[in-house]
Amino acid sequence: MKRGMLEVQFNWIFIIIAGAVILAFFFSIIQKQRSVSEEKLSLALINELDAITTGAASSKGSAQRIDLPRTGIDFGCSDECACAFRVGSLSRDYRDKIIFSPNHIEGKDIVFWTLPWNVPFRAGNFLYVTNDRIKYFFVSDSSTPSLQLKAQLQQELPDKINAEFIEPSQICSSDAGCVKNENYQQVKFVFLETTPSVTTFHESFKDTDITGVHLSGSQATFFKCYPQRTGDCEQSGALSYIGDAGLFATIFAYDDNMYRCNMQEAVKRLSYVAQVMENRAIVLQANGDLLRCGYSTTNLEVLRSGAAAQVDALADLGSLTVAAQSIAGENEALLRQSCPTIY
Amino acid sequence: MKRAQVKMFESLAVLVVFFFFLIFGASFYFKLQESSVKRQMEENAQLKVIQIAQKSLTLPELECSRIGVQRENCVDELKARKFAELLTNENVQVDYFKTFEYAKVSVHKIYPDADEVVIYDKEDPNRQESRVAQIPVLLYLPETNHYAFGYLEVTVFA
Numbered sequence: 001m002k003r004g005m006l007e008v009q010f011n012w013i014f015i016i017i018a019g020a021v022i023l024a025f026f027f028s029i030i031q032k033q034r035s036v037s038e039e040k041l042s043l044a045l046i047n048e049l050d051a052i053t054t055g056a057a058s059s060k061g062s063a064q065r066i067d068l069p070r071t072g073i074d075f076g077c078s079d080e081c082a083c084a085f086r087v088g089s090l091s092r093d094y095r096d097k098i099i100f101s102p103n104h105i106e107g108k109d110i111v112f113w114t115l116p117w118n119v120p121f122r123a124g125n126f127l128y129v130t131n132d133r134i135k136y137f138f139v140s141d142s143s144t145p146s147l148q149l150k151a152q153l154q155q156e157l158p159d160k161i162n163a164e165f166i167e168p169s170q171i172c173s174s175d176a177g178c179v180k181n182e183n184y185q186q187v188k189f190v191f192l193e194t195t196p197s198v199t200t201f202h203e204s205f206k207d208t209d210i211t212g213v214h215l216s217g218s219q220a221t222f223f224k225c226y227p228q229r230t231g232d233c234e235q236s237g238a239l240s241y242i243g244d245a246g247l248f249a250t251i252f253a254y255d256d257n258m259y260r261c262n263m264q265e266a267v268k269r270l271s272y273v274a275q276v277m278e279n280r281a282i283v284l285q286a287n288g289d290l291l292r293c294g295y296s297t298t299n300l301e302v303l304r305s306g307a308a309a310q311v312d313a314l315a316d317l318g319s320l321t322v323a324a325q326s327i328a329g330e331n332e333a334l335l336r337q338s339c340p341t342i343y
Numbered sequence: 344m345k346r347a348q349v350k351m352f353e354s355l356a357v358l359v360v361f362f363f364f365l366i367f368g369a370s371f372y373f374k375l376q377e378s379s380v381k382r383q384m385e386e387n388a389q390l391k392v393i394q395i396a397q398k399s400l401t402l403p404e405l406e407c408s409r410i411g412v413q414r415e416n417c418v419d420e421l422k423a424r425k426f427a428e429l430l431t432n433e434n435v436q437v438d439y440f441k442t443f444e445y446a447k448v449s450v451h452k453i454y455p456d457a458d459e460v461v462i463y464d465k466e467d468p469n470r471q472e473s474r475v476a477q478i479p480v481l482l483y484l485p486e487t488n489h490y491a492f493g494y495l496e497v498t499v500f501a
Contacts, residue, residue: 010347011350011354014351014354018354018358022361025365029369047387047390051390051394054394054397054398055397058397058398058400058401059401060413095441095442096398096439096441096442118411120411121403121408121411122403122406122408122411122413123403124403125401268438272404272429272435272438273403273404275425275429276404276422276425276426276429277422279425279428279429280419280421280422280425280485283421283425283486284421284485284486287486289486289487290486331410332410335409335410340485340486340488341408341409341410343408343410343411
């Protein structure tokens, strides 16, 4: 081989190696930048979501629609009740927020609805999350408790919620007269004081994430059916609820675990708020100028100790209703006497 | 020096100049990114102060209410004192960490007389910097059924 030919070959090898190094360098920078901007976007979204949920949780009785990130949002609580929402690879815990939501939400927008939890004074705000890809079927029969609950929900549910009221006979498998899944991502069946039948859905529900709750008295029994299910749906043990906000919590919570974790936090806060109210009432009771008002702390004490006892099991929150109603009565009496009220 | 060697040195010099500009450009870009991240962190810290102040003002443990109707920007002084007492319990303080995090929340009465109730105070041992938000509030004094003027001060260690 001549010397000139060797020189040309060496030049080409040099160019190929240098080109490969430069290409690899730019490729790695692009990859890095891509993952960094994805993380940045997720962080911005999660910060925004955190600010929105904090704001929504502070404003009572509001329903607002907000644009949803393309990736959707995951909500969930672990068995140890570490609750968090997730956007992309980043997650943020709920901290003190009480959120009842589906486990995953995607679509164009997201609806946040806030209600105060009054027992009888406000012990916190509940934040409910849903959107138009999630459908709620409310199943009622002709019994009085069922119709009463149906009337209450028809009156109180905001228009932005995708709700349909049906009869138990409409949950069937034939094409005529049975409810079908019209391409909803998730469907929740809420049985209002009527025995649930969860095995005879229409074929269109086969691949749908179906959850449900059976409301009876102040007890809620959750069930969950998985996509491509082959057998019966899974049913949880009964948990209790109290107040209108508690009723809606059972409806909007994805499963029993989400309900239990958030409700435990709420009940714990109720016991603290009740303690502040009780100690405040003790001071007012001892005030010589207010002796005519006749402050009593018995019911506040019952509510506080009852709530503290219910935190773990949530077995019978309905038992707090009597104390809550008595406190409401005492408060009205104080108002009539022009005395400083309990709440 | 042979011709081939000169050519090789030329190519190497081009590569060196190329990488020099690349590194210069990259360092300039990363510097810009760093300042943007710092600005974002500052914004987040300020947002956190506002969020904690907003939460404090709407806490049922502090709010003034009459038959369940909340009065905007109003703190019940007696509730504030009892809430502060409750928060001396370490377990309760741990539960309220989710709400206040590393912060100091206090209510200051300025008219007719001056007074201060420190509701919650937990400093971050790893941070020296703090940001403060002061929000004017009406203070309800249930024992006399009167109102006073004051402000809610939230200092966040972030």
